[in-house]
Amino acid sequence: MMNMPQKNEMIAPRVSFGEALVELAEQYPSLRVFDADVCASTQTGLFREAYPDRFYQMGIAEANMVGAAAGMATLGLTPFVSTFAVFLAKRALDQIRVSVAYPKLDVKLNGAYGGLPTGQAGATHSSVEDIAVMRCMPNMKVIVPADPVETKLAVALALETPGPVYLRTVRCPVPVIFDAGHSIELGKGKILHEGKDAALISTGMMTPRTLAAAEALAKEGIHVRHIHLATIKPIDEDMLIDAARECGTLITVENHGVAGGLGGAVAEVITEKSPATLKRLGFTDTFLESGDDETIFDRFNLSQEGIMRTVRSMLHTK
Amino acid sequence: MSRQRAEVAELKQIAADIRRLILTTTHHAGVGHTGGSLSEADIMAALFFRVMNVDPENPDMTDRDRFILSKGHATPGYYSTLARRGFFPTSVLDSFDQLGTILQGHPDMHKVPGVDMSSGSLGQGLSCGLGMAMAGTDLGLDFTTFVLMGDGESTEGQIWEAVLYAGADNVRVKNIVAIVDYNKVQLASLTKDAVDIGNLAGKYQVFGWHTIEVDGHDMGQLVQALEQAKVAAKEGPVALIAHTVKGKGVSFMEHQCAWHGKAPNASEYEKAMAEIDQEDAR
Known part of the structure; x- marks a missing residue:
């Protein structure tokens, strides 16, 4: 069971993402988390603390990280690969295409720091094209949750959906608009x-x-x-x-x-x-x-x- | 003849069979990467008929050894090996590259029995192999992952991300064996005239890998080196640099860029098959 934040609270969805991974870890024993040295920012550090044996620090090498996650998925594990959206969706694009999407492997991708809010890091870090790139990829599903509650539900949805999923999370606090009974479904507005x-x-x-x-x-x-x-x-x-x-x-x-x-x-x-x-x-x-x-x-x-x-x-x- | 020598002789015959199947496959299809398939034939024979724990009757068995063709264009060599080993009938090779075939130009893990990973974009196989090996350790399974790469492919940056990671002091990925089919020729030129990667073993060594160098066409050496590699990989990553000849076994294809991505026509096919048969009969 996931703990859901209260309506109108201001919470950064990246925190909700990190919490959801921890809260869903028992339910999904195949879950593994991959990071490229940004876990303190993307909040997968919460998972590292709780499940160190299921956390893989791959260093600042996104292409190898995605490839290794793909290989791991062939043995029935479910890697959640997490780094800044701007790097994940483009620097590792060909790896996502050939090693993940084409073979439909059960790899989940968390594009953190989606869009403008990056702590004022500017052009190199603000991802303005990740949704476009992931959306045109065959076999890929794209989830862009609205608030902290929906971010948690999106992590669960990604894990229960077989095959590649791109999830986009954001850095800055966002007001909770949904109550704990909210639900999301693929393809439903x-x-x-x-x-x-x-x-x-x-x-x-x-x-x-x-x-x-x-x-x-x-x-x-x-x-x-x-x-x-x-x-x-x-x-x-x-x-x-x-x-x-x-x-x-x-x-x-x-x-x-x-x-x-x-x-x-x-x-x-x-x-x-x-x-x-x-x-x-x-x-x-x-x-x-x-x-x-x-x-x-x-x-x-x-x-x-x-x-x-x-x-x-x-x-x-x- | 000692048992060992008899085994090597048999593997050499199998490699000759694989070469015949490669030529027949590309000739029949009218397309295909013949040169790099011929250079890998002995390595493939040693792996799939001696070193690797695989079962054509049960291609998905959990603790099988894994293989990734990172140089994914060399499918005629890969498919010929799998067919010769019994993963599917050799008659299926006639469908190579044709519409609706399971034998795509580059391998599809969901279509071909015995293929553990889809590949085709150069430089990606080693990372995937690391992931398999890491999953093996994570899940407590005992198997080895072999990744076959090309020398031309070795200029891809992702390979060096993978090599750096696997050999790092605090990581040391176990049960991974990288094999480089160092055939000295790539698509557009000789490797030394493109980016001369030179002493590849030395490069893997400084990244913390155990390395072995062999003549990739000496079956006795190959088998010994691969078995050694499998044991050494229990401690950390192993790179096996196999010095090979592109187009090996067909005189007019050897060392030629032109035969990187070309299929033999009728007269070339006849001549090539005669050379393989002649060598096999010796």
Whole structure:
């Protein structure tokens, strides 16, 4: 059983990730954890302390780490490989492709420090393309949880799902929006707020602030539907098609580049199945920089106010 | 003839069979990596017919020795060995590289009985082999993992991440044997004219590996070295540098880049088979 945080608490999902590994270790005896010298940051250090014999410190060598995890998985063990998303998804990309995804091995990947928040480390550490890269990989599933509760559920979902899974966790504290009874399912979105004026579609840490934006907009008389997608692949096509038909205007919100991420995924679905007006909020073809996270988020309209501004302007020009 | 000499003679005959199957397979398909398959043939015969604990009737048995073809393009040699050993009928070799075949250009662990790991992107096999060996230790199983790499492949950085890790004083991965088919020729040039990796054994040594160097076509030496390696690997990682000849056994293919990724046509095939038969009859 996992201990679930209380609603409205502020907790960094990376901590929830580390706790979940420890809390699920007995239930999943095949679980092993692999690290590339960042366990103090990604919080797999919690697992190292609790289960030192099931923890593999592979040093700063991501390619070898992923390959070794793949080899280990051929014997029925389930390595959870964890390092910064920016390195895992790209430096070890070919290893993930050929040694993990192609042979469908039971390797789980934790892309930590997803998106902008990296402790102001700047362009080299802020991952704006990991979801896009993992999403186009055959046999790969992509989970991007919203809050600390869902992060824990996502670890469990990754472990109970056979084969390769990419899980994205974030560094900064995020408000708990889900209660302990929350559940997630592959390929199923959740409507967190009802409305038909427009639909906001968010994933990951953008979901709590998108929900806050939807609630604040309702007070202004603008009633938007808010859809949270915890799994980008598989994606909930039916929910997106319904939103396109019933709301007409869609706005995606993600802590990731708009090319190929949530925005790209939603664009692919609605363009083919039910064309609608689409606005993608996210990082636009740019490397990020050091500085205050919220100031940078706001520059890309990824603050609560930025999301509200975008909705108002979309409806104004409709 | 002593028992040992008789065994070596038999393994040499098996290697000749493997070479014939390689030539027939690539000739029939019209494609395939003939040169690097011929250079590995003796190593494969020694491994699969003498050194490794494998059972064609039970290819997934838990405590089997593992093998990874890191130089994943040399499938004609790998598939020919597996077929000759009885993992699947030799007639299946006719389907090599054809649409719908289990015998893909590069090995697929889920399609081919006896293949322990999919491979094809150079430089990845040793890391996967380490993972298998580490899992063996973790789970208390007793088996050895053999990884066959090419000399050209040895310039891949991931290999050196794996070599550094396995040989580290605080790690010392056990039951892993890296074999380098050092055939001196790669796709576009001689290895020494691409990146001259020179004394490979010396490089593995400074990374903490026990090393053995052999003539990769001397069956007696090969068998002895591989058995020695299997024992030594119980203490820490072992690298076996096998000096070989690309295209070995077919005079006009030997030492030639041109035969890296080429299949023999009808007249070349006839000539090549005659050379293998002649050598085998000696």
